[in-house]
Amino acid sequence: MTTLVTGAAGFIGFHLADRLMSRGEPVIGIDNFNAYYDPQLKEDRVAELWRRHGDLLTLHRIDFADHEVLEAALGSYEFDRIAHLGAQAGVRYSLENPRAYVQSNLVGHLNLLEIARARQVPMVYASSSSVYGGNTKLPFSEDDRVDHPVSLYAATKKADELMSETYAHLYRIPLTGLRFFTVYGPWGRPDMAPWLFTEAILTGKPIKVFNNGDMRRDFTYIDDIIDGVTAALDRPPTDNGSAAPHRVYNIGNSRSEELGRFIEVIEAACGTKALREPAPMQPGDVQETYADVSAISAELGFSPRTSLDEGIPKFVDWFRAYRALA
Template sequence: MRILVTGVAGFIGYHLSLSLLRSGHTVIGLDNLNSYYDVNLKIARLTELGISIKEIDDNHTFIQSNSFKNFEFIKCSLEDKLNIDKVFQKYNYDIVCNLAAQAGVRYSLEHPDKYINSNILGFFNILEGCKSTKVPHLIYASSSSVYGNSTTTPFKTSDFTDSPVSLYAATKKSNELMAHTYSHLYDFKTTGLRFFTVYGPWGRPDMAYFKFTEAILKNESIPVFNNGQLERDFTYIDDIIGGINKIVEKGFISNSENSNNAIYNIGNGKPVKLMDFIAILEKELKKKATFNMLPMQDGDVYKTWTDIEELKENYNYRPAIDIEFGIHQFVKWYTSFYKS
């Protein structure tokens, strides 16, 4: 299959593209390489995919990979409608995996415009591209943040999700509504995936586990919000990619009244207390952390815990990586990549 992956230089986009390429699919990767976090990490991911930084330009040129004959890269922003349209017109895609977005709950408090541009306008351009070129199936990234501070756990896709506590969450909920409308009106399939705290090698530096690792190794204190009384459904990257691959290979399966639309939780299904997570990280790093205990931060949530029964039933999704092994793999990569 020919698959368009947006956000290809991002954490999940990189891992998904590598997996798809190794499985023999043709991948067209798109990313704007913005500076939300260290661009050098994004470039390093692209290098792993065979894209030379010397060849990347701002002229929206399709660059052939030096490592994979079935991979091309183009530098482009989702909100750049003119060039997004060109990306859709160049090839016929069997699937579009839209993983590009302005990420980060806390960042949205200070830079709301970036979320509207990328996550709303940009997603609209993706939907329009799918509509105009008759893409059969759009898979897109939603987020566990749409559940807000729900006290009903584990979170089910049928739960009420109309009370987001951050603009980031609001944009992801908007994506789900937009996809529902387009799939209904224009007769193409859309699958939204609510990701739950994805972690692992090549991860995002803005994520807590990444920041904690850096701080502990530098003998700096780590900020711990709500005095550590938080829980997260940490999901290892290989489990996430395995789930997406199953959807790609098996095809669209609806779990809603709209036969063209589906939304699934994709996570581990086992929440971990933040302080327990830090303890595992300390053990792996062989260093004790010092803490800066802080109150709850605006836009944050107390607990995430996903119900993954629908994904299990329809796609035989079976997350297998426990938190100890996952952290071990992350630390192994981190210390090698950063020579720590």
């Protein structure tokens, strides 16, 4: 079973590729190694994949938003399914560089749908909890309306879900969208709070506490996320001949944690207190996220098992080793 993984040098893509190859399954990886954050981290992730799995990985350094380059690169390869995890990430950056989101998240997603249609293979793709926008009903359910996004990033992810519904309906391609909730863990992204806070605390710099700390997030450990992604890959939607074979699931820890407690757990793992700097809510942010995971639990057997108190120390230990910070 060979899987095409986009964003293979990214945080979730790296961990998925590692899990699949640990099962003895070949991976064809795609990543353009863009500079949204330090490309060296992406290079280091890929080097770790080569070290662990050798010949099971094939890697293409291309931009999947360029359909001609994508099709040419994949022309001679056979694969059984697609995990489309590549995207232009980041809520706040979408305010600064909106065209990057349209190109990667809309044009790029369409290109992968076209690959799935041409090859007639199922695809799992990354959506986001950001699609819930400013919804106040908690926990967030897949049945909730999601037509009031508060960032362009969120709007592109909802558009991906709509395009996927259309392709599943027209071409009967099994498609699964996963709404990720604040993923963290070893090899995580440097633009996200676990990295930013840990680095600041260990170097004696202040951390920005947005909305004066009145925020809550459903923090989900990477191993639990990968459990859900692999379950979705292994059990694509069936085509019953009527509804489109397309499912969208929340995938989170199903527990909303206060920002203050999150900081306290990092402080304990680092062994020192943070210097807290109050800051206003940022444009595009939401006050709280909380995942109802009953659908993915019932249909795919997903069961998050890593608490914040277990996951954060694992991240901090990895961070110390990676950055050689004592």
